[in-house]
Amino acid sequence: MSYRIGKTLSFEAAHHLPGLPEGHKCGRSHGHSYQVTVVLAADDLVPPGFVVDFGDLSPLRSYIDDQLDHRNLNDVLDIPPTSERLARHFYDWCVEHLPLHDGVTIGSVRVSETAATFAEYTPPVGGGDR
Numbered sequence: 001m002s003y004r005i006g007k008t009l010s011f012e013a014a015h016h017l018p019g020l021p022e023g024h025k026c027g028r029s030h031g032h033s034y035q036v037t038v039v040l041a042a043d044d045l046v047p048p049g050f051v052v053d054f055g056d057l058s059p060l061r062s063y064i065d066d067q068l069d070h071r072n073l074n075d076v077l078d079i080p081p082t083s084e085r086l087a088r089h090f091y092d093w094c095v096e097h098l099p100l101h102d103g104v105t106i107g108s109v110r111v112s113e114t115a116a117t118f119a120e121y122t123p124p125v126g127g128g129d130r
């Protein structure tokens with residue numbers, strides 16, 4: 001794909017990670033200022049020169065605000081809320097819910113819990129459904 005654009009959305013949430021060794025700090029409830037970066041790709045632009053309008057990501061903003069922001073992710077998601085699994089969760093959500101025109105693919109989704117860390121999901125080549 002010739003063009004790639006990205007938008008970062010932020011939210012605050014609590015979580016704990018199950019299955020860690022006894023005493024691991026991330027087994028205890030704590031919170032993060034999450035950042036979710038969605039990258040969209042296309043070979044061609046639509047007028048006036050967009051991959052997509054950044055505003056077209058507003059359904060994801062609404063989902064995050066309504067379902068995840070200031071909540072405990074362990075309560076509202078059915079996955080262990082690691083950064084890696086959250087990145088895949090947001091990728092799947094975008095595939096299902098974002099109204100993208102033909103030729104636009106979701107290149108990757110990156111999730112950061114802190115300024116120093118991230119996890120990224122990129123669909124396998126030829127294996128993505130967008």
Ligand SMILES: Nc1nc2c(c(=O)[nH]1)N=C([C@H](O)[C@H](O)COP(=O)(O)OP(=O)(O)OP(=O)(O)O)CN2
Nearest residue numbers: 017025026030032081082083084113114116117119
């Ligand atoms: N591969 C992953 N490792 C860890 C994840 C994760 O999602 N993927 N998550 C955590 C915890 O959520 C933890 O809150 C963050 O861990 P860490 O960066 O180690 O914690 P700090 O911000 O306190 O970093 P320090 O360098 O220790 O100050 C753990 N691991």
Ligand SMILES: [Zn+2]
Nearest residue numbers: 026030032113
């Ligand atoms: Zn954490």
